[in-house]
Amino acid sequence: MNVVLDRARISVRREIFALLACLTCSLAFAAPYELPPIGGSGPAEHHPGKIIWADLVTPDLAAAERFYAELFGWTYQTIHAGNTDYAVALLDGRPIAGLLQKPLPSGERRQPAWLTFIAVRDIDAARRIALGHGAKSVSEPKTYTGRGRQAVLADPEGAVIAMLASSSGDPPDYLAAPGEWIWSSLLVRDPAQEATFAKAVFGYDVFDLPSDDGAVHVILSSDDYARASVNSLPSSGHRRAHWLNFIRVMNAAESSAKAVSLGGRVLVEPHEDRHGGNIAVIADPAGAPIGLMEWSDTDTKVEPK
Amino acid sequence: MSIQSASWRRGLGASTLLLIMSACVGVGYVGGGYEPYGYVGGGYEPYGYDYGGWGGAYRVGPPRGGPRGGGGGRHAPSIPSAPRGGGGHGGHPR
Numbered sequence: 139m140n141v142v143l144d145r146a147r148i149s150v151r152r153e154i155f156a157l158l159a160c161l162t163c164s165l166a167f168a169a170p171y172e173l174p175p176i177g178g179s180g181p182a183e184h185h186p187g188k189i190i191w192a193d194l195v196t197p198d199l200a201a202a203e204r205f206y207a208e209l210f211g212w213t214y215q216t217i218h219a220g221n222t223d224y225a226v227a228l229l230d231g232r233p234i235a236g237l238l239q240k241p242l243p244s245g246e247r248r249q250p251a252w253l254t255f256i257a258v259r260d261i262d263a264a265r266r267i268a269l270g271h272g273a274k275s276v277s278e279p280k281t282y283t284g285r286g287r288q289a290v291l292a293d294p295e296g297a298v299i300a301m302l303a304s305s306s307g308d309p310p311d312y313l314a315a316p317g318e319w320i321w322s323s324l325l326v327r328d329p330a331q332e333a334t335f336a337k338a339v340f341g342y343d344v345f346d347l348p349s350d351d352g353a354v355h356v357i358l359s360s361d362d363y364a365r366a367s368v369n370s371l372p373s374s375g376h377r378r379a380h381w382l383n384f385i386r387v388m389n390a391a392e393s394s395a396k397a398v399s400l401g402g403r404v405l406v407e408p409h410e411d412r413h414g415g416n417i418a419v420i421a422d423p424a425g426a427p428i429g430l431m432e433w434s435d436t437d438t439k440v441e442p443k
Numbered sequence: 444m445s446i447q448s449a450s451w452r453r454g455l456g457a458s459t460l461l462l463i464m465s466a467c468v469g470v471g472y473v474g475g476g477y478e479p480y481g482y483v484g485g486g487y488e489p490y491g492y493d494y495g496g497w498g499g500a501y502r503v504g505p506p507r508g509g510p511r512g513g514g515g516g517r518h519a520p521s522i523p524s525a526p527r528g529g530g531g532h533g534g535h536p537r
Binding site for chain 1: 482485488498518519
C-alpha cells in the first residue's frame with residue numbers, strides 16, 4: 139500500500155514539475171517586454187508635432203546594424219519583442235531609432251523603409267481626426283510598456299506615418315548632434331492639401347516659403363520651431379507620396395561616399411540646399427532611403443523674402 | 444506510455460494553449476503581414492517607386508536664420524539651435 143502511495147506522490151510531483159517547466163518556457167517566449175523611454179532625462183516635456191522617432195523595417199537586421207553603426211556611430215540595444223527582433227539605435231546612450239527585422243512577404247518585392255513618428259498627446263483623438271480627414275488606418279493603436287501608445291496611418295495621398303504619445307514625454311528641443319535626426323520632409327503631389335491635413339491632425343502652424351524654382355515648399359512648425367517640410371514631387375519618374383528623414387552629418391559628400399563603400403547607394407547626389415548646407419539622399423544596403431543633411435552651427439544664411 | 448512522458452505531454456499542451464492565448468492579445472495588420480504578439484512597427488512599402496533622380500532641384504531643407512515667430516510677419520521659424528548641454532532645455536534663441 140505504501141509503495142503504491144509513494145509512486146502516486148512521485149507521479150504527481152513529476153506532473154507539477156513538467157507543467158511548471160513548460161509554463162516557464164512559454165512565459166519566457168511570450169514575456170512582456172519593455173522598450174526604452176524616448177523622453178529626456180529631466181521632467182517630461184511634450185512637443186506635439188515634433189518628429190520624435192523613426193523605425194526601419196528591414197529583412198536583414200545584422201546588415202542594417204553594421205551599415206548605420208559605421209555611417210553614423212550608432213550602437214544598439216537588442217530587444218526580443220515577442221517574436222520580433224528589434225534593435226534600438228543609440229547615439230551617446232540616447233535612444234534615437236529602432237531597427238526592426240521583418241521577413242519580406244514571400245513571392246513579393248517590397249521596399250524597406252523608415253517610418254516617421256510624430257508626437258501627439260492623445261493617439262485616439264488624433265487618429266479620429268486623421269481618419270475624418272481622409273487618412274486610412276495601417277495599424278490600430280497599441281500601447282507598449284516604456285514607449286507609450288502608437289498607431290500607423292496612411293495620409294490622404296498614401297504616405298505612411300506613425301503617431302506616438304510617448305509615456306516618458308518627448309525629447310527636448312536641442313540642435314541635433316551629428317548622427318541624429320535633424321529634419322523630415324513629406325514629398326507629395328498636392329502639398330497644400332497635405333499641409334491642411336497635417337495642420338488639422340497635428341496642430342501645426344503652416345508657412346509657405348517663396349521659391350525661385352517654382353517648387354512648392356511648405357514649413358510645418360510647432361512650439362515656434364520648424365518640424366518638417368511639405369514639398370511637391372516632381373512630375374517625372376514613378377513616384378509615390380512618402381516621408382523622408384534626414385540625419386545630420388558633417389559632410390554630405392563624404393558620408394555619401396562612405397555609404398556606397400558600405401553597400402548603400404546614392405539616390406540624390408550631394409548638393410546645396412536652401413539653408414546653405416549640402417544634403418543628399420542615400421539608400422541603405424536593403425534599399426531603404428534616408429537623407430543626409432549638413433547643418434553648420436555658424437551659418438547665418440537667411441531665407442530669401 | 445510512461446507516466447513521465449504523459450506528464451510532459453500535458454505540460455506541453457498547457458504551454459501551447461498559453462502561447463495561443465497570448466498571441467490572440469495583440470494581432471495587428473502590418474503592411475502585408477501579421478505580427479502575432481511582437482512589436483508592431485512599420486511595414487514594407489510598395490516596390491518600384493523612384494526616390495531619387497532629382498539632382499539639384501531636390502531642395503527640401505528648413506529655413507535658417509532670420510526672424511522667428513508664428514505671428515506678425517509670418518516668417519517661418521527654423522529648427523532648434525540650442526546645443527545639448529549648453530544650458531536650458533532647448534530654449535528659444537531669439
